[in-house]
Amino acid sequence: MKILLKSIPAFLIALSAHAGELNAPMKKEITVRSEIQRGLAAVAALREPEIPLYYHRAVTAIVADNQQRNEDTKGFVFGANYAAWHKLWSALSTRSFSDPFEARVAATHADICYTVALEMQKELGLSETDVRDVCADYFNTDEAKRFQAILQSKQFENSYSLASDNTAGNR
Numbered sequence: 571m572k573i574l575l576k577s578i579p580a581f582l583i584a585l586s587a588h589a590g591e592l593n594a595p596m597k598k599e600i601t602v603r604s605e606i607q608r609g610l611a612a613v614a615a616l617r618e619p620e621i622p623l624y625y626h627r628a629v630t631a632i633v634a635d636n637q638q639r640n641e642d643t644k645g646f647v648f649g650a651n652y653a654a655w656h657k658l659w660s661a662l663s664t665r666s667f668s669d670p671f672e673a674r675v676a677a678t679h680a681d682i683c684y685t686v687a688l689e690m691q692k693e694l695g696l697s698e699t700d701v702r703d704v705c706a707d708y709f710n711t712d713e714a715k716r717f718q719a720i721l722q723s724k725q726f727e728n729s730y731s732l733a734s735d736n737t738a739g740n741r
Contacts (some may be wrong), residue, residue: 601645603644603697603704605645605646605714608645608721609651610705610708612651613629614659616632618661619658619676621672624675625654625658625676626679626682629651633647644694648686649705651682651683651686654679655683655684655687659717659720659729659730661728662729677721677726684741688714708733710730
């Protein structure tokens with residue numbers, strides 16, 4: 571009898587664990603924030619942009635793969651391009667490209683990613699505060715204005731630091 575009583579709780583736990591319907595639909599909560607974070611994470615997983623053309627292809631492939639799976643939300647596209655823009659800007663700032671042609675390719679790709687991210691930001695209705703909140707690891711105050719000025723001057727050296735490297739006052 572004692573053995574039977576001891577086995578009842580284990581049986582009930584096992585029964586409840588298998589009580590769910592295998593064909594029951596699962597609901598996944600998708601938000602603009604989660605999609606932006608997914609895009610940021612996808613690009614963050616890439617190797618550093620040592621060869622800008624390969625980096626461009628890798629970022630484009632990430633977006634194309636998501637498009638093929640019908641998962642290329644505006645939030646995802648924003649996040650992927652925002653991260654790529656900042657990664658390239660950072661590499662240009664530290665003079666990672668010794669070949670002037672490679673640097674021009676990187677600057678061009680950074681500009682493309684910037685333009686796409688800015689367009690997606692507008693379409694999503696994201697404020698600067700929203701972007702700072704969800705992209706805290708990359709965000710820099712007045713980044714759009716600063717980047718445009720740097721693109722015009724082509725003076726990328728020491729023009730960028732990740733937001734996490736900044737003091738709280740600069741964020």
